[in-house]
Amino acid sequence: MDTKHEPDLKILAIIAALILVLAIAFVYTQQNYQSNKKNLSFTIAGKFNLTDHNGTEKTHTDFGDKYKLIYFGFTYCPAICPTELAKMTAALERLTPEKSAQIQPLFITIDPERDTPEALKSYVSLFHPNLIGLTGTVDQINTVKKTYRIYAKKVQDETLNDYTMDHSSYIYFMTPKDELISIYRTMDTANTILNDINKQLENN
Numbered sequence: 001m002d003t004k005h006e007p008d009l010k011i012l013a014i015i016a017a018l019i020l021v022l023a024i025a026f027v028y029t030q031q032n033y034q035s036n037k038k039n040l041s042f043t044i045a046g047k048f049n050l051t052d053h054n055g056t057e058k059t060h061t062d063f064g065d066k067y068k069l070i071y072f073g074f075t076y077c078p079a080i081c082p083t084e085l086a087k088m089t090a091a092l093e094r095l096t097p098e099k100s101a102q103i104q105p106l107f108i109t110i111d112p113e114r115d116t117p118e119a120l121k122s123y124v125s126l127f128h129p130n131l132i133g134l135t136g137t138v139d140q141i142n143t144v145k146k147t148y149r150i151y152a153k154k155v156q157d158e159t160l161n162d163y164t165m166d167h168s169s170y171i172y173f174m175t176p177k178d179e180l181i182s183i184y185r186t187m188d189t190a191n192t193i194l195n196d197i198n199k200q201l202e203n204n
């Protein structure tokens with residue numbers, strides 16, 4: 001064995017280890033950068049192609065210069081959907097009529113098999129006169145769910161001979177160009193939404 005080469009091997013091992021650490025750090029940084037970019041691209045992807053509660057086809061471009069408040073749910077929902085839609089209504093009712101006219105509230109169903117335009121029509125009328133219900137084919141609803149990253153799944157309800165829907169509950173505040181301004185969760189209040197709308201409309 002030639003002992004003269006031992007120190008060289010140690011140095012080589014240290015250099016190799018350093019290169020490995022740098023390579024891992026580089027890959028990690030790149031991955032973070034990519035996932036941040038993915039999150040940003042979501043803010044300009046609020047497109048949809050659906051049917052409203054009067055049976056008219058509607059896309060995201062059919063609401064002119066209005067900002068959108070969008071909630072995803074289903075009419076059979078026993079508690080969370082009505083609470084969140086009532087919250088949206090409360091925020092709209094506290095706006096001045098001029099500002100309220102600049103907001104389009106939308107209810108998009110995640111249960112298109114039961115939520116027909118007719119079913120949506122009587123349901124949305126319980127909340128706000130400007131609220132528009134939107135439904136579509138199963139494929140159309142799956143597409144909009146993906147766009148807005150909505151989770152929804154059929155669950156068999158053992159107390160009924162029917163199913164219920166397990167679903168995420170978010171209110172989206174979108175610009176007229178369908179860019180995300182804010183997302184509200186169940187713990188956010190009508191006043192939080194109201195303040196954000198006022199702030200947004202005053203900045204324009």
Ligand code: NI
Pocket residue numbers: 073074077078079080081082167
């Ligand atoms: Ni619900």
